[in-house]
Amino acid sequence: MTFNVDRIRQDFPILSKSNRGKPLAYLDNAASSQKPNCVIACLAKYYKEQNSNVHRGVYALAEEAEIEYQQARQTIADWLHVSTEEIIFVRGATEALNLTAHCFSQSKLKSGDAIILTQMEHHANIVPWQMVAKEKNLKIKVAPIMNDGTLDLECLSKLLREEDTKLLSLCHISNSLGTINPVEQIIKEAHDRNITVVVDGAQSIPHTRLDLKKMDCDFFAFSGHKVFGPMGIGVLYGKKELLQAMPPYQGGGDMIDQVSFEGTTFAPSPQRFEAGTPNVAGAIGLASAIDYLSNQNMLELAQHEDSLLQFAQTELQKIKGLKIHGNAAKKVAVISFSIEGVHPHDLATLLDSEGIAIRTGHHCCQPLMESLGVTSTARASFAFYNTMEEAERLVDAVQKSASILC
Ligand code: PLP
Numbered sequence: 154m155t156f157n158v159d160r161i162r163q164d165f166p167i168l169s170k171s172n173r174g175k176p177l178a179y180l181d182n183a184a185s186s187q188k189p190n191c192v193i194a195c196l197a198k199y200y201k202e203q204n205s206n207v208h209r210g211v212y213a214l215a216e217e218a219e220i221e222y223q224q225a226r227q228t229i230a231d232w233l234h235v236s237t238e239e240i241i242f243v244r245g246a247t248e249a250l251n252l253t254a255h256c257f258s259q260s261k262l263k264s265g266d267a268i269i270l271t272q273m274e275h276h277a278n279i280v281p282w283q284m285v286a287k288e289k290n291l292k293i294k295v296a297p298i299m300n301d302g303t304l305d306l307e308c309l310s311k312l313l314r315e316e317d318t319k320l321l322s323l324c325h326i327s328n329s330l331g332t333i334n335p336v337e338q339i340i341k342e343a344h345d346r347n348i349t350v351v352v353d354g355a356q357s358i359p360h361t362r363l364d365l366k367k368m369d370c371d372f373f374a375f376s377g378h379k380v381f382g383p384m385g386i387g388v389l390y391g392k393k394e395l396l397q398a399m400p401p402y403q404g405g406g407d408m409i410d411q412v413s414f415e416g417t418t419f420a421p422s423p424q425r426f427e428a429g430t431p432n433v434a435g436a437i438g439l440a441s442a443i444d445y446l447s448n449q450n451m452l453e454l455a456q457h458e459d460s461l462l463q464f465a466q467t468e469l470q471k472i473k474g475l476k477i478h479g480n481a482a483k484k485v486a487v488i489s490f491s492i493e494g495v496h497p498h499d500l501a502t503l504l505d506s507e508g509i510a511i512r513t514g515h516h517c518c519q520p521l522m523e524s525l526g527v528t529s530t531a532r533a534s535f536a537f538y539n540t541m542e543e544a545e546r547l548v549d550a551v552q553k554s555a556s557i558l559c
Contacts, residue, residue: 156453161538164189168538175508178543183328183487183534184512185378186359192382195441199434207433208407222433225440229388232443234364239396241389241423242436246355247277249374249389252426253351254281256399258289266319267292269312271304272524273327276517278353282322292317298524302330302479313343320349325357329516329532330479331487340369355379360485362451365390377435382442386435396422403428454537461535461544462486468548472555478525486535495558497531503554509547
């Protein structure tokens with residue numbers, strides 16, 4: 154079956170909503186994605202028919218919840234081509250990155266070691282490293298970006314060759330620029346020097362079919378809500394041997410082997426990193442979103458998104474005074490832009506009155522904004538359920554707003 158956006162849109166009930174009396178054009182997908190009926194139904198079914206705590210019950214309901222929870226882990230592991238012991242359920246990409254920074258630095262980093270980040274990172278992939286750097290006296294080095302919003306690979310290589318570099322943490326795709334980083338090539342180069350690589354996959358997982366074994370990253374973090382699943386659930390993938398060498402993140406129920414007042418021994422991964430009652434419904438809902446994607450042709454979805462990107466970029470660029478930040482040849486359908494003399498918030502307010510939802514601000518990338526010479530941008534970000542008509546409405550509304558605000 155060929156790609157049919159109208160058929161796809163029927164799976165997402167919120168898309169037929171109106172916004173300020175106009176049809177909603179939801180173009181804030183990099184912030185959070187909408188949910189298909191199957192995910193919504195799955196959450197309702199869990200709470201109507203399956204809800205109970207996992208791990209401890211012997212009764213049928215608890216067994217059912219446990220089976221569903223572990224099946225969700227299996228679905229996600231299969232989707233990413235890794236094993237279930239390597240999949241840790243967390244609250245989202247932020248928690249996954251905090252866990253990695255905290256636990257990996259405890260087990261493998263020592264005073265004086267250096268961590269490389271890039272100029273285009275989200276605060277979630279900056280602040281946790283700063284916190285552990287302060288605690289353990291680590292250095293942080295930053296790989297710069299080029300004018301087109303791509304990573305300066307030459308500078309990055311230079312940093313990777315420095316003796317004290319022990320870890321690189323970078324985004325697969327920038328949430329502000331849309332740039333797709335060549336992570337496989339970078340990981341190979343880093344591994345040749347025994348450098349551990351953490352990939353922030355928050356923005357890549359909704360757009361591409363990934364094989365983490367092939368990518369060969371050491372850790373990979375993402376959030377369920379950006380991949381058409383529920384909020385409050387996310388995943389940290391880590392290579393088994395690295396996870397087994399790491400101390401727990403939080404202490405409590407379910408993550409232990411034996412507890413006494415003399416001391417505690419811990420369960421193996423993934424339980425070691427999942428202290429307390431997990432977000433069972435969230436995990437099952439995320440697996441349902443992954444099942445939904447498995448039934449789509451991801452290549453067709455990506456081609457559709459790219460046609461929206463190409464159209465919107467070309468047309469927006471024709472607007473006087475408009476500058477697009479990030480023009481990498483390889484990018485996803487995320488367009489950050491500024492218009493000379495126009496405050497992005499004013500622009501977004503006018504777009505909202507036309508039914509169009511975009512985001513403005515620093516997009517949790519203040520260091521990136523500084524390097525772009527702005528404090529905020531307007532950002533339109535597309536998903537496969539967006540239409541060419543919505544892209545046209547965006548261009549028309551930006552044009553109209555610019556003529557009012559300039
Ligand atoms: N990393 C990137 C690249 C992101 O875009 C985001 C969210 O926008 C995050 C990390 C943090 O995700 P969350 O807030 O879902 O934990």
